[in-house]
Amino acid sequence: MATVPAAPLPTRAPDAAATARAWIDDYLARAPAHDVLRGAALAPWRATLEELAAVAAHDLGHARDRVQRHAADIGTGFRLLGETEERPWPVSPVPLLIDAAEWAGVAAGIIQRAELLERIVADLYGAQTLVANGTVPAALVTGSPLFLRPLVGLAPPGGRHLHFVAMDLARGPTGEWRVLADHLRAPAGAGYALENRLAVGRTLGGLQDMLHVQRHAPFFAAFRAGLAALCRRSDPRIGLLTPGRYNPSYPEQAHLARYLGLLLVEGADLAALDDKLYVRTIAGLKRIDALWRRLDPRLLDPLAFDTHSRIGVPGLIDAYAAGNVLLANAPGAGVLEAAAVAAFMPALAQAVLGEPLKLPTIATWWCGGSAERAHVAANLDRLTVAPAFQHLPLGLADDASRADLLADLARRPQDYVGQEEVRLSTVPTVIGDRLEPRPFVLRAFAARGEDGAWVVMPGGFGRIGEHPHATVAAIGEGLWSADVCVHGPDPVPRVSLLAAPDALHVRRNPGTLPSRVADNGFWLGRYLERGEALLTAIRVLLGHSIDADGGAVLPPATVGKLVGLIAGTGAAPAPADLSRAALTTFAKTAMEGDGGGTVAAINRAARGIGEASRDRLSADMLRLLDAPPPGQPGLLERAGSLQRRYAAIAGLSAEHMVRNDAWRFHDLGRRLERAVATARAIRLFGMAGAGDDDLSTLLDLADSQISYRQRYPTGLARVGAIDLVALDPANPRSLAFQAERLAEHLARLPVLGDDEVAEPQQAQAVALAATIATASPAGLDADSLGDIERRLAALSDAIAHRYFLQGAEPLRAPELTLA
Structure with a gap:
């Protein structure tokens, strides 16, 4: 992690300060008493809005559009559950500002809570003394679908269950912070916090240095170092396990993998062998030491949990139990995400830590107790009744009436909790062309560093509600997110996840290339070339x-x-x-x-x-x-x-x-598809007896008209056209050029054996290139072109068999590369 020299501050427009004062005065005239600007020091807010006025020509709508364009440039997006199309990420141009002194108290509460959660999870899957002494009701654990019984008694690698946690925090009307929910299974949102910072930073370039905003890079660096420190190898390979591109937060996962230098993998990319985990690459099996998983734990391993899972890795839990792969977070930690657990957090803090919670939990009553059930039933009008274990209880619809709810509450009280309705503080948000107060929830993050201690991300990301009086904010239609800036009086070093220039180990190999990634690159090349060839014919x-x-x-x-x-x-x-x-x-x-x-x-x-x-x-x-x-x-x-x-x-x-293996597969796809299209076009328009119109069409399809006219100004002739389109190795559209590139790429790709004997796909490509190189224009007939097309199809199959995933088969050759 290197320190970067500070950049000079931008020059503001002379009237930016006046514009910012006018915006704040107008806003405070309408903002409710519980708004974050009430009672706050206004100097940081004025500085922020001055910067916004300077870069956005005093137009708040333009500022919103500008930050949205930056978010789109970064590639930020998301999906709602069940949708297939991505939505643009909705980020507000106005960040949420939190003073460093206030944040220090919040961060202390987050660290305390993270440590408490770790100890509770360790006990529930270990000695279970909290259940034995009655601090936690047994039904709260055994009745939870989030409790994974097969993991009881299994010590996680490194001795810790939690490595990365998220908490939803609400700021009350008087400025106090409370915890709404804990996220332990696969906490999402850290990438969005990073992307919000990037988008707002590009919009308000001088703000970070002006307000001494604490940066996110040290947090991510600490998390990455913390994972590496718990691995058994000194140079571990760490992956981010994603459910795939249809997951609602897949864009965030891809961004995090790229930012942290992690290998983005899906379950099909991995194979467990002899209680170790490997990624299936074009060079064979490569060892994986740790996974930051974003996959539901029940889907991780069909042999251990859900047998119907098609996106897990058979044998993964065996490798985990043997201590050969670290999973962050440990499967089963999600048992503490249940809303019912919140009712016992104050007592658990006293029992486990011997001190009260620094960040109180939202008041919660679990209806599994008779007194609590009676309290909830008597106060339905002022409480929110919610599922105790994440999912709506069986038999109760979303639009259930009060009578239905009371009846089901009597039948299955343990499935419900009652929670107080939290009135949220509001924050300035650009709506239309003015600032409007909107309620917000802050998602904060903590991770273990290299020494195992908890590190808190300074800020997080704010989720902004659509309606002024909403009590819950969630990303969805019409809602916004906000960068959360923790600022203070002391300068903050400009840091980056990039290593210091003199300490960097130079490498020109980008690292492991999973077979799935090679497959995607190959077919992206084929589809693009196929579309272009078809469009050319249509034109x-x-x-x-x-x-x-x-x-x-x-x-x-x-x-x-x-x-x-x-x-x-x-x-x-x-x-x-x-x-x-x-x-x-x-x-x-x-x-x-x-x-x-x-x-x-x-x-x-x-x-x-x-x-x-x-x-x-x-x-x-x-x-x-x-x-x-x-x-x-x-x-x-x-x-x-x-x-x-x-x-x-x-x-x-x-x-x-970059001309690496990933590019080679992309270009392989292009060359193979172009060769097929060219051979087919020659067979249709270039055979013996072809007239000028056929030959001219062939040259159009091969994008070789200009080359032919320059070479043969006297007119069209079949031999000249066939030589140019089929056999000229200098023409990038010719069959010969494609065949040479195919052989060249395959010769440069990794092989599994060390006997220096060509693999089948390499031998086929060399033989095809030789056939085309030794052909004559006059002798190239329909039969020989048909044979070339068949050999191209066989080469495609050979490439797929050697390099791409073949169902659950972990290997594609008798040889095996393990590293």
Whole structure:
């Protein structure tokens, strides 16, 4: 972690101070008594709003749009449960400011609570004295679906159950802080806190130094060092285990993995062997020492928990029990997330720590006790009745009436809790073009550092409610989040997770490449090239057969071949005739229809792979993949817009991706797909007897018209066209060029054996390149091209069998690489 020199503060507009004062005066005239600005020192807030006025031209709406653009540039997004489309991350341009002295008390309470939670979990899965002496009712543990009985008596690697915890905090009307909920299973939100800081920091560039805002980097560095310190190897490999791209917080997980230098893995990437855990890579099995898991513990291992889990790792818990893989947090810790546990936290603090809670818990009554049940039943109008164990009790609907609730409360009282309604403090939020007070909840985070002590992130992220008088805030439709800045009188070193320049160990290998990531890169390349080839054929059809102003019209025989080429991809059924109207409909369907082979469908597939690879792709690449369909009125204009987008993506791939193994797989996919398309086009338009129209179409499909005209100005000839499109190794669109690149890439990829004998996919690529290199233009007929297409398909299968995941099979060859 290196110290970075402070940057000079930006120059403000002369009237920014006046604008900030006007905003604050207007806000305080409407803000409720429990707003954070009431009774607070206004100087930091004025400085913040002055900075906002200076960079946003005194327009709050523009400030909101600006910070949203920065969040989009970072790649921040989220999903609501059940949705497949990502939403933009809603971040407010106005941060929540907390004085360092006030935060010190909050942080002390978080550390105390984290240690208390650790000791309770250790007891519940160990000696269980808290249950034996009655401090915790047995039904609270054994009746909880979050209690994992198979883990009782199992000591976690490193001796600690909790490594990273989150707590939802509410600030009351008088400024006191209370805990609303604990998050221990797979705490989410730390990445959003980081992304909020990045987005707001880019908007308010001078604020951090001006207010001495405490930074997040030391917290993340401590957490990473804490995980590494508990691993058995000196140079451990640490992964972030994600449920996959459809998880609501997958964008956050990808961002955290990239920021912390962790390997982003899914269950299918991992294999347990001899009580050790490995990631399945293109170079064989590589040892994993620790996992920061974001996967529900019941889905971790189908052999230990839910047998129906298809996203877990069979044998993972055996490796965990043997002490060979650290899981953060330990499975089973979520038993303390149950709302019912909150009712016993004050007593537990006294029993376990011998002191009261520094951060009180929201008042909670568990209805498993008769007196508590009676209290809740008598006070339904002023209490919130909630499930005791995370889920709505069986048999009770979301819209249950008061009578239904009372009846079910009498039948199954242990399934319910009553909680006080918390009135939340409000914070300035940009709504429309002015500041409005909105309630907020703060999610705070604590992690163990290298020495095992708890470290608290300074701040966290605020979740802002939509309505002025809401008692609960959750990210959703119309809601916002806020950066939380802890500021103080003392300068804060500008720190980074990057190592000091002189201490950095130089490396040019980016590290382990999981098979799934290679698979995604390969198919992203294939889909992009497939879409571009199909779009090129559609544009040739549109430009030469339908557009009356586009030049000479192709003859029916050539048009029929173009139609067959497009229809053969599955993009659209062939039209009944070759009339202009029929061809226009056919082209539109092939480009924008709902079928599985259309350009639109191919783009959706590429976009899906991009979403799953966001830890590996640049923000510009993701933005292009995620861009909406073009909106020009003309079909040819929309096709041209899409073609330029494909060219931009290809340019990013060619000029911005480091030439590592991940890039090689992406380029392998492109080269293989382009070779297939080129061979098919030659077979249709370049055989003996091909006329000028067929040959011209072939050159258009191969994007080689200019090259041919420069080389052969006298006119079209089959031998010259075939040589350029099929056999010229200097033409980047030719078959020969693709074959050479395929052989070159495969020769550079890792092999499993050390006998220096070519692996099957390497031998096939070399043989294919030699066949094409020794062919003659005159001898290249339909049979030889058909054989090339079959060999390309076999090469694709060989690449997949050697490098990509094959179901649950951990290995793809008799040899095994373990590291």
